[in-house]
Amino acid sequence: MARLIPQLSSSNPPPTHAELAAIIANDSCDVLVAKDGDSIVGSLTLVVFPIPTGIRAWIEDVVVDEAARGKGVGEALNTFALQRARERGAKTVDLTSRPSREAANRLYQRLGFVARDTNVYRYTL
Template identity: 65%
Template sequence: MSVTRITDVSEPLVAAFANLVPQLSSSATPPTRDEIADFLAQDGVYLFTYSNDDGAILGMLTLATFVIPTGKRAWIEDVVVDEAARGHGAGAALVEAACEYAHEIGAKTIDLTSRPSREAANRLYRRCGFVARETNVYRYGG
């Protein structure tokens, strides 16, 4: 089992997006190969994958970083582990790798959001050291 920061598109990566994105969001369409390439080419955006010993990608996580006047910040987004692989440490391995990398590149804080109904995910984030904040989250637009 291994976590890798991905920099290039491959056929196994395209297949993993096709498998994992529907498990993450019922309303999202998996990106095309070109869209994945554009995603990976962004400055400050990093994709981490979790693979089994056979090299099959069973999970992924996006780390987005940006600099604001108070320092470099990071957000973890779109964490998903294949249903068949859940409960075996893939999520924790992804989160820990992303946090380690964020600190290596100078992020002062790492934030994420998770719906309360995602009980297993919320337990995972607390186990990884995240603390719920007293805040409101607002969204503009659809």
């Protein structure tokens, strides 16, 4: 997985073994991986959490290895994540995707995601 993260974000280092273990141990997180033989060719993190208006989910850090793109890996990861979110009782699943990720945005729309009329804000701590 360490080689996938730089393909997603050049500004963040890959997680250490301890950091990844902590994410996997967190009951709110499902770290999904796609494999081709012994190689991990894609990953996605599904976060499911309760809030006063119901159970919600976010899909985060979706990345498919450059060599595996266009082969259905991203679709399989997202489809499984949506099924898992449904099983865990989520009412909605949200995600964000940069406009420059054109293929990913087409995939999300094909899967039924709808762009929301909202602003996404971030506060860096």
